[in-house]
Amino acid sequence: MEDPGVQLRGWWERTRPVSRLHARALARRWAELPESARTPAQLVGRHALGCEGTHGVFPKCNLTCSPCYHSHDANKVRVDGAHTVAEVDAQMTYLEETRGPHGHAQLIGGEVSLLDPDAHAETLLAMRRHGREPMSMTHGDFDDGYLASVVLGPDGRPRLPRVSFAGHFDSLMRGRRGVPRPRGEADLAPYRRQFVAMFRRLRSEHGVPSYLAHNMTVTPRNLPEVAEAVRTTVPMGFDMLSFQPAAFVGDERRWRE
Ligand code: SF4
Structure with missing residues (x-):
């Protein structure tokens, strides 16, 4: 005792x-x-510390968006599960020491759905052990099977108490199944809906709640469509919408405007 x-x-x-x-x-x-x-x-600095994120651990993606914040070296370096769990754990140790015992941290810097499901779950659990509420950043182009295999353990029972995912959907993205070259934001609406529906099924079938963010990169090309995207996306059931003005970082070969 x-x-x-x-x-x-x-x-x-x-x-x-x-x-x-x-x-x-x-x-x-x-x-x-x-x-x-x-x-x-x-x-920030009075009531909140601001959000956190992992950096440079698993730089791999199967889409080819313009712009993309990945560096030239993305898809060329080691991104296996054990490496991801260990390096994220080390980054969370640093954040816990420097930013205190609690925080909200994004699992970002690569496409999470390309991580092995067990490694993805272990990484989220490692973040929780460091007092972080993790959010997985994704393009959302995955299926119920992958989500279930992250959330459920080998015994079929939930190994995560809840999940947070940030789904990135915008017309600047390239390579999504079913809509490899969207003509505009409206083309993404069915995929945004499918994403939310997948997490609703997760809750109804396995009792695991989720928090869903919708992220959209904004450039001069899709700026005129932001208002309409908000109008159609809010009723779909995302918990928040966020808009990131594109910043000139990452692979300059991916910049078109
Ligand atoms: S913007 Fe995101 S989804 Fe698109 S290629 Fe880059 S990492 Fe992948």
């Missing part, structure tokens, strides 16, 4: 409005912000 003094200190720490570790991490985050970002409305 744990020492009563240790138990009491743990209880005292957990019932503080803000844990001391979190308070220290917030103070460091605030100190790192540029002066211009320390506005009265700034939440």
